[in-house]
Amino acid sequence: MNSQPSDNDIVVTQAFCELPNDEGDVYTLSTKKMEGGESSEHHVRFLPEINLSSLDRKKSKRHTKLSYRVSLLLEQLLESSGLQPEVFSGPDSGFVSGSGYGCMSTTQGIHTTLRKDGPRKIDAIEFAKSTHSYPLSINGIKYQLLGPSVAIVSSEVAGVDAIQCAADWIKSDRCKRVLVVAYESFSPLLADHVLTVNRELNGCYSFIESISVLLLERRADVESRGGNILATIDGIKTFGGSGEDLKRQLLDSMMSIWRSRPSNSGVICCSHRNKKLCDLENDVLTSFSEDRSFQCDSGSKQLYGESLGASALLDLVYLLNSPRKSKTKDPDHWIINCLDTRRGGGVIGLTKGAEGFRETL
């Protein structure tokens, strides 16, 4: 922990997510292993289907399935926050998204139209929807979020980058609050791509579509309106490197989160699907525990599956929202680890707030 609570702390006041349920489709890729002829199956589980055409014409034309889902989560978040729309709208509210594959499912549709029907059949509105910042823009317009607004597509670290941007903006007074969205949305072709790459990496997880939304604010602003604090962000670090360099940077980043390690701390492990990275993290965790023990949790992956660029934020929502899902939720102080398959990673350090954890997952 860095110090006593300060007015300038960045705190999480709302955290929601949408996950696949039993009604959602599943894409399966079967793999015959080379050794022993064993077969294995990996899956991508999709979010429940949304029929946009059942919405009113204006909404159905305006939204993609993804942007509509984000819109529904924002509605939920706003209602829960107790903030009046007139307070929430305006230049004091920023908006940032993080995703590994962004709006590629929509982009792919543009390609299909182009190849099948020719360039003149490309629809201007559909083209605008294929921009990776579309889910942000369309909802930013709806809720009049006029502060900084950017979309990040940094592979598996996108969610950490997004929360880093949010913290940057609040710290530097660019705005007072930031909505952070992290998502992965796959078409069947994209699902096949993700699973094929995973197979080539000998990855061990199945994947999920997911959307997480957080509201980050400054402690003083939340306390002045009597709002609840779910967690305080103790630090965010992103880093690069591979191999031994990555190992050193991950350990240094974890160590840098708290000046003196709190006695009751825990780590949400990345438990990367790539065995080498998983082993690397285990080595780092061994070094990290040299002076004091901590609890370890595999986070959202063990329960739901891997969600790539959205995983770190999903872990955060999981941590804040699901006390009964895991027995290792006692610590007040947590670090969430995130590693990219190719290079680098990020860590988020947090201390749970007075309200503690909620059960909304």
Add this chain to the structure above:
Amino acid sequence: MKTVAVTGIGALTRDARGVEALWQHLLSESFPPAPPPTFDASLFRSDRSYIIDPVKQQDEINAIVDREGGDLEPYRHFPCAGYGLLAATEALKQAGVGCVERTQMGISIATTSGGLMDVYAESGGDSSPHIRHNSQCGSAAMLLAETLNLGGPVSTFSCACVSGIASITYGYQRVSQGDVPIMLVGGCDMVREADYAGFNALRAVSPDVCRPFDVDRKGMVMGDGAAMLVLEDLGYARERGANPLAILSGSGLSADGYHITAPRSDGLVRAMRQALVGSGITTGDIGYINCHGTGTPANDGVELEALKSVFGEDATVSISSTKGAVGHLLGSSGALEAVISILALRNGLVPPMPTTKKTDAGHSFRVPLSGSSLPFNSDYVMSNSLGFGGLNGSLVFAAPTKLTTGQCDEQL
């Protein structure tokens, strides 16, 4: 907060390999747009572009990858990353960045899609591992980090035409907050047929040339390429003997909350004011503004309105858009225009707009019409971008001469 210096810049456009060639190209007012070399545009409203022929760049990309000891294969499939590599190596060379600095250097790259997923999408899933493993929006940054062996964090921004300023702002935050001492920031992009078709469908393209701020403007002309900047903590730069080209003194980001494709002036007004406040200066300090200036009737009109709101109805600061000379580089436009702004600051000159003959009435800004460069005497320049969804960004660069002795001492 650390002072953030720009110590290296690099650029690639259709007509210019390198910043010196780019500056000469801007002054020469030559090289009109031409049909794209990468796809047949005869069916479109316009067949004009500043699109690069990737084949012509491949030898130099090969040589760099060979020298750096990287894997060439991905660069064959993803020219966008190759363009980024060309601009990056130029910026690194100018900054004198060696192996030691690279171990700490982060990278923050902007792109719209850069063709990184298209090859896979069009292959229907049947592609080589090289294509598969690089078929992600963030692959250009990742490839550059791998090839150049950069040890710092790797990030990618994709928020339409504001991506470049977003990636630069992120790098600025990392360095100014002391997270990393040095960052490679910028953008690389490649016009895909789908982008070309999309902007045609939006009727945002000109059938002949792009005429920013001209009364007869008819739209944009697309282009591709890359631009990179080395941002570093001034103290770190001084310590290793690097020469600051400029100081990135402030940045602003905002949203209009108005329309997906139509801009409104108030968002840009807020972004510019944020950048000015961050720089600790007033409007009178700015000598030149490199505008987004796409040459579409809507954009340029709204931009003038925003400039008048911030700088005053009677302001005479020099403004221009360089899109009439290089095209609209989409995700990398903000980075290229940041580089051009620094070149203008260092030369004290606004290059002419080769296609702009007569500007809109109702403003008093100095505009360098075709055939006339505009000298200016100021230590600050501004560069603005606007993007789909009403996203806005603004950067302010200061001349290194604006550094006080105190700032230098503090940093050292």
